[in-house]
Every structure is written in structure tokens, then in C-alpha cells.
Amino acid sequence: MAQHMSQNGVPAVFRVPRASTVDLIARELRNAIYSGALAVGTQLGEKEIAQQLGVSRSPLREAAQRLVQEGLLTATPGRGLRVSTIRGEQVNDLYVARTAVESEAVRLLINHDDEEAIAGVESALEELVNASRGRDPHSIGDSDLDFHWALVDAAGSQRLRRYMSTLVLETRIASFSVPEGFVVRRNVAASHETILEAIRAGDVETGVAAVAALMDEAVARLTGLEPGALDVETVGEPHQTSAIALEPLSHH
Amino acid sequence: MAQHMSQNGVPAVFRVPRASTVDLIARELRNAIYSGALAVGTQLGEKEIAQQLGVSRSPLREAAQRLVQEGLLTATPGRGLRVSTIRGEQVNDLYVARTAVESEAVRLLINHDDEEAIAGVESALEELVNASRGRDPHSIGDSDLDFHWALVDAAGSQRLRRYMSTLVLETRIASFSVPEGFVVRRNVAASHETILEAIRAGDVETGVAAVAALMDEAVARLTGLEPGALDVETVGEPHQTSAIALEPLSHH
């Protein structure tokens, strides 16, 4: 019983958290969705994907159920799995969820006042500012999502992190789902700075309001409301569909 | 192509969403956790449970992965599945997530001002008031959770609903995880009334604050901080473990 106990009864060494095959496959699928290798709406043949990953259908199907629970994949009995599409009212709902999570993150950051955590958000903002000086909409979009991820990550809540990691992917899906292609705002950095300033100032009210404003704007952009009123930049090429989507996974 | 299209191109009739076997199993597992039939920390033998449900291990394992994604089950490679335990810092994190979701629900309810939706919350509150007049801690606890569920349900967001349905189960798990047994506050109704009043008054500030206060109190109750300062009632019998946990599921 006393295998490696420190004096106060707390184990001094923990079980190494090996990743299961299902974990690896699920991660691979998420990456494929994020990168666009698995295009939105794609029907994924289990046999084919299992072969590409070098596993059999069983663990693949188990991993797929995780993404189904997240809402990233949609399963229809007899018709299998396809990558979820997010559009119309779903876009609005997605940003409702993001508002809930990111608002709480702001609140937590202000309450805890952890300098190191806030610094993480700050460096993400700097990345965004840099990217927005360039003219590559894709890297702006990536930095944008990175910032929001950093914001929630810094809040230190395991559950909010889990929610956000799915929401980031769903946001990506929503972007892909827009028929016009990738759309980004020109002046992203400014409104994001407002959030960070509010956090530094300890002003919950302003911070939450800034988050909400950002979300409303994003919904308008993605659902195409008042397209003339928004200062956006559109990029063609909705997404490239490659024949071989997935790399075989290496167990380590 | 034009099989049942209304004039605007939106399908007028949708595919009936048949429930897959995996759906049914997942639902059954969640029910078993909610009811306590699957006790917290229980290792669930796949063979045994599959037999009880009258299915083979494959769909059971797939369903289990859904609950793993939700955090209700914990999977360890080589050691299989067990019902998650929620205690210590996890309790706090759980209520952080609930605060995020329920605060946003309050905000949505106030913004939309949908009388029918608010009425749903009101009836849940009445149930809670009734239960709190009685002395059965279990029915008080149930009505409490029902109220919070109704609150989020009324907000009308699909994603918040999904989060909340898991959070309700996690809250239940947290209750079961308390070694002293079921613990409820004596004056539950009052603080819940504050939330509803704030919604009716359109006062976001007060509503959100009331939610936060409720959550803080719950964390204190469950983590056993200042036990003397809280007006709580404890019930023994942490949970009865029945030999046969699950009913065979009927496909309909």
C-alpha cells in the first residue's frame, strides 16, 4: 500500500497519463476539421478514414462519438457521419455560447488578478496586432481565434477550456460554412484591446460589454446582415479539398 | 430534387430523427448516473452492462465515449471506465461553468422578454417553493436542479441547454461525492425568487449577482467550508447500490 507516499499521505508520484488510441484519433479528426482537410458537410467513410489512420473501424467509431457529442460531427442512423454545418440560427447560438464562456473568463481574470495569466492574453493580443498589420486574412483569422482561446485559457477553468476548445472549432466550421469564403474584419485589433484594457482596469462591466459587442459583430458578419455597413475583407477559395485527408497516427 | 420543397427553397418536411442505439444507451447511462444506480466511482464492466442492456459491447463502448467527452465517465487505458468523481477544486470549477451558463441564460431571458419562457421558470419556482415547505431533502434537491434547468431551457439556446444538461448531472455527481451524504439548504426558495424577480424587472445586474451568490453558497456547502455558518440539513445514506443497475432498452 505504501508504495510512494510522502509523509502527509498525498501521493508523491502520479500515474503517467498515457493517451489512448481513441484520444489520438479524436485529436486527429479535430485537427483535420480545423485545417479544413475534412471539409464542412463532408460525408466520412469509416472504412477509408480508418485505413488512412492505420486503425480499424472500432476505435475510429468510438472516437467519432466524442466529436458527435461535441457537435462537430453529425450522425444519422444508416447514413453514417458527416462534418456538421453551422449556419443561420446556429451561428447565433454558437456566439451565444461564446459570449457565456468568454464573459465568465473576463470576470474570472478580473477577480483573480493573476499577472502571469493576463500576460498570456497580452502576448496573444500582440500577435493579433502584428497579424492585422499584414494583409493575410487567414493569419488574421487564426490570431483572432488564438486570442480568444488565450483569454479563456488564462481564466484557469478546466470546463471553460473544454467548452472553448470546441467553440473554437465550431467557429472555424462556421467560417468555412460561409459561401463567400473567408471573411475577416479590417480593424480587429482595436476592439480586442478594449477587452484587455478593461481586464487591466478591473472593469467587469466594460469588459463583458466589449465581448458582447465583438460577438454581435461576428454574427452579423457571418450571417451576412447589413453587408455594406461592415468593414470586411473577403477571401475567395472557400476551402481546398485534398484527396488524402489524414496522416497515419503514431503511438508514442 | 424537388421532393418536398416549400416556395422559398427551405424543406417543408424534415427527416424524422430516429434515435440510434448509441443514443438510447447513452441516455440510459445518464439516467443511471442521475438516479445513483451507477454510483460515483463505480467501475463499470463492459460485459456486464452490455448484457443488462441487451446489446453487445460495441455500441456500449461507443455510447460510453460520449459520456467520456462530457466528463461524466473517466476512461483509463487498460482499466476501462468508471463514473467520475467531482470534489475539491473540481466542485469549484463545476460551479464556475454553471455561473457562466446560467448568467448568460438570465441575460438572454431579459433581452428577449418572452413571457411564455419566463412562465416556465416561474412554474419551476413554484414547484421548488412547494418542495421546500416539505421536509424531504431529496425532493428539495430535485426541484432545485429542475429550476436551474428550467432557467437555462427557457433561454432558448441549444448549446447552453446541452452544457446545462451535463452540468446538472455533474452537480448530482458532486452531491453524491460528498461523504456526509445529501446536503440541502433550508431556505432555498428565497434566493431563487430573487433571480426571477430580477428577470421580471429586467435587471441584469441583480439577476447575475443573484446567480453568482447562489453558486458561491453551493460551493461552500459542498466543499465543507465554514460548515457551522451555513443553515444546512444533512441526510445520511449516501447512495444505495443496487445489484442490477440497468434495464434492458427497448427500441422504439
Next chain:
DNA sequence: TATGTTGTAGTTGTAGACAATACTACATAC
């Protein structure tokens, strides 16, 4: 021509068998 039916191919859903891993108990060495 349009609609309904039937056959066929391909896919998914489930079950069972096999292989790999982890737990238990016992034996053995220090």
C-alpha cells in the same frame, strides 16, 4: 413523361473472436 417498384451495390450497425494489458494471489529471495 412522370411516378412507383424492384434489384443491386455500397455503406453502416452489431456481434463475436482474438490479442494485449492489467489485476490477484502465490511463491521465492533477501
Next chain:
DNA sequence: GTATGTAGTATTGTCTACAACTACAACATA
């Protein structure tokens, strides 16, 4: 007596095969 090694047992992890379902196309029929 404690600790380490080893065998046996049981469970999980993965694969393969079969059954069931869906989609598509060719054909028959009104």
C-alpha cells in the same frame, strides 16, 4: 517480514465477419 518476481485470471482493446439498412439506378407502369 518485507519486498520482489511469477503465474493465472479477468478485463479491456482491436480486429474481422456478418447482418441490416440506405442510396442509386434500371425497369415497369399509369
